[in-house]
Amino acid sequence: MGATALRNGPSPVPAPIDSIVEVRGISKTYGNVEALRGIDLDFPRGKLTSLLGPSGCGKTTLLKIIAGLIRADGGTVAINGKRVSAPGPERAFVFQDFALMPWATVTRNVAFGLELRGTNKAEREETARRYIAEVGLAGFEDKYPHELSGGMRQRVGLARALSVDADVLLLDEPFSAVDEQNRRKFQEDLIRLRTNQNKTFIFVTHSIEEAVYISDRIVLLSPRPGRVSQIIEPEIDRSGDPERIHRDRHYLDTVDEIWQGLKQYVE
Amino acid sequence: MTLFGYRVPMMASLLVWCVVWEIVGRLDLIFLLPPFSDVLAAAFNLVQTSSWQSATVTTLRAFATGMALSIVIGVPLGVLMGRVKIADDLLGMWVNIFSSAPLSAIVPVLMILFGFGEKTIVAAVFLFAIWIIVLDTRAGVRHISPSLIEMARSYGASRPALYTKIILWAALPEILAGIRLGLIRGVKGVVIGQLLVAIVGYGALFETFSRNFRMAEFWALTIILFAFALLIAELIERAEAKVEYYAGARQ
């Protein structure tokens, strides 16, 4: 077995040693669509956790509830032990469609979180430049979003999230609007970033390969109403060449294991 | 426009019509239509008279005031309707009615309300211009991508910051389009208002010229008005092109 299945079925899980985000009994219904039912989850500090599940199972809804962008009908979210119900500086969001301001340069887009916090211009542009370089966009500081490719735009979105120095990064299918080559490159960069930045990532995806490739922990959600169906911790050594991971036995086994679990929903 | 297979630029085709006008005028067929050269000469003399200059100042002032009012009130109203459903439900019907109603019919009512003076002209400009500004602003605000608003919220934007840093900018191309159309309608408003009130600005001049059959001056004034309207539309279009460039490929 390439992974440790922590549990099966929707019973509450004992809290890991140090969890930065704690989700308790979250449920959400849109009109008569029950999107989430009784979600209990803990996200360990400094790890990358993926939310994986079939389309429409409520991944985005859960992520946005954690972000404080959507109100849950029931349940609580706590960050660093403190209950939250609105956006806060300890979380930063990366959007599926990038959500860049088309009228602003890369620098201003990246610095926007700091601008809203009232950081002075020189300081925030300095910070922005650092993260623009960090995501590999040095030289594009004064470009406008429409002058960039999809992959580059999402790098801007990522740099913006990094520059506010939040503890938790919430990413909603950040690579789904990015072409395949760029996605590969991006995934490698994310692995590198996670080691450098010591942040907690919560990552929504519906690609099994992507989840296994980048995650320390994978939360499988069942189809609507979304519930936690399984938690998997792939034990993959990511220290070496990222290319190698795709041929790693554990990697292949875990992908297969998850596929076996999800297959029932597809058929 | 093409003529005998050649592309004729706008200016050239205008020139052709001027020549046609000149010929028809010289033939003396219609008393109402003096030769174009006479009209030009009249225009040249007209702009040197103090009555024209003061009429122009009055007209421009009324136009600018009316436009400023309709922008200052129309844009926030459009934003409100774009953002708040109740406001949209309450106001939507009226804005739509007014934006397509024959407003000239209301100008006499304005005269009763505001008297025979500049105020009525201002009110007419306002009434003609504001609705399209409201509608276009509303449409622009409606089309803002929800994720842009979520982005601002998630990075802690206050309500004022959300409006001044995101919503107004994201809707700017539509707002400017609305203002451009509003300006054109505002020109209509100022002309119709003045013609009906007829004792202020260009209205008074038109009244004098047509009553005394001074047709060359009458046409000269008309041409000046048309040129003014075109100039304004052109200026706004330039400004818009600049914004479009930045707003570029809106995602």
Ligand SMILES: Nc1ncnc2c1ncn2[C@@H]1O[C@H](COP(=O)(O)OP(=O)(O)OP(=O)(O)O)[C@@H](O)[C@H]1O
């Ligand atoms: N604002 C809304 N109003 C009504 N229903 C909604 C709304 N947002 C989401 N839903 C519904 O709730 C369910 C969960 O939506 P959500 O976007 O969270 O799923 P998802 O797992 O992110 O899906 P995908 O993989 O397609 O992104 C879906 O069935 C969706 O149709």
Ligand SMILES: [Mg+2]
């Ligand atoms: Mg989603």
